[in-house]
Amino acid sequence: MSTVVSDYFDRPCKKITKVFHSSQFMKVGDDTASYDRIKTRLRHKASLQERHMPDKINIQKDWIRRHKENEELEFALLQRITCLERVKRQKEEEQPASSLIHTPGPSNPKRQVTLAEEHYFRCQRASRALDYDKPSGSLTDEFDFLRHHRNSDGQTLAWEEDRIACALLGGCCGRRCRCCERPLRCYIMPDSGEGKEMVGFHGHCTAECGCCMRHRGFYRPDSRLKALDPELATKIAVFNKSHYVEEDSAEEAGDPVADALAVVDALKRQA
Numbered sequence: 001m002s003t004v005v006s007d008y009f010d011r012p013c014k015k016i017t018k019v020f021h022s023s024q025f026m027k028v029g030d031d032t033a034s035y036d037r038i039k040t041r042l043r044h045k046a047s048l049q050e051r052h053m054p055d056k057i058n059i060q061k062d063w064i065r066r067h068k069e070n071e072e073l074e075f076a077l078l079q080r081i082t083c084l085e086r087v088k089r090q091k092e093e094e095q096p097a098s099s100l101i102h103t104p105g106p107s108n109p110k111r112q113v114t115l116a117e118e119h120y121f122r123c124q125r126a127s128r129a130l131d132y133d134k135p136s137g138s139l140t141d142e143f144d145f146l147r148h149h150r151n152s153d154g155q156t157l158a159w160e161e162d163r164i165a166c167a168l169l170g171g172c173c174g175r176r177c178r179c180c181e182r183p184l185r186c187y188i189m190p191d192s193g194e195g196k197e198m199v200g201f202h203g204h205c206t207a208e209c210g211c212c213m214r215h216r217g218f219y220r221p222d223s224r225l226k227a228l229d230p231e232l233a234t235k236i237a238v239f240n241k242s243h244y245v246e247e248d249s250a251e252e253a254g255d256p257v258a259d260a261l262a263v264v265d266a267l268k269r270q271a
């Protein structure tokens with residue numbers, strides 16, 4: 001059993017919260033049996049709370065839902081930035097640098113990258129604000145435990161848990177491309193000693209994943225993100241060998257995909 005995991009396992013649940021914030025980058029490696037025991041213990045505590053203090057559990061569920069929604073927005077924004085960067089590079093290759101005309105309008109991918117980066121920054125701040133506002137309890141403790149511990153490949157245990165949901169929703173985890181296994185972004189973070197460590201931020205597929213667009217054959221931009229100029233959205237779709245579907249055209253046609261997505265959204269909110 002690794003020191004980190006045995007530390008958690010031996011501590012009473014009440015004290016776990018304090019330890020979670022000491023580092024974002026604890027490694028569990030292959031010691032999955034130990035973290036399974038911690039999860040079982042926290043879940044058992046949560047089921048007791050659910051029976052005796054349902055309000056306390058609902059507050060925790062609401063906080064986790066807000067956290068997950070915010071995180072999913074982060075995934076979508078980083079995937080959109082990747083698509084925009086590719087379109088931008090393609091445009092630069094087609095036009096020699098000297099003849100580039102910078103149109104600062106809505107169809108300019110560079111401008112949209114800046115706006116998406118700004119939105120991403122706001123999401124990061126929202127995530128930090130939620131961390132400060134964390135309700136105590138075994139559900140939120142488990143959630144934090146999974147977010148702050150990584151496997152030997154550098155992905156968080158929370159990311160591991162979400163792979164099945166990603167595959168069921170037709171995401172890259174259900175194919176051999178291994179897109180989700182690669183980080184959406186890397187950060188250099190101070191480690192527990194004096195050095196620095198490269199840490200990846202891994203996500204799962206959203207409507208903005210280019211690889212999923214190729215497999216689905218269409219691109220319907222995530223409605224929670226800033227609306228894209230149709231010309232630029234079409235370029236993203238074409239780059240990914242798919243077709244652009246406008247924001248509200250699916251609802252007008254009573255598209256079952258839109259209905260299914262609405263059901264999935266509703267289920268996610270209940271979870």
Ligand SMILES: [Zn+2]
Pocket residue numbers: 172175177178179180211212
């Ligand atoms: Zn993929």
Ligand SMILES: [Zn+2]
Pocket residue numbers: 171172179205206209210211212
């Ligand atoms: Zn994907």
Ligand SMILES: [Zn+2]
Pocket residue numbers: 163166167171172173174180203204205
């Ligand atoms: Zn995935």
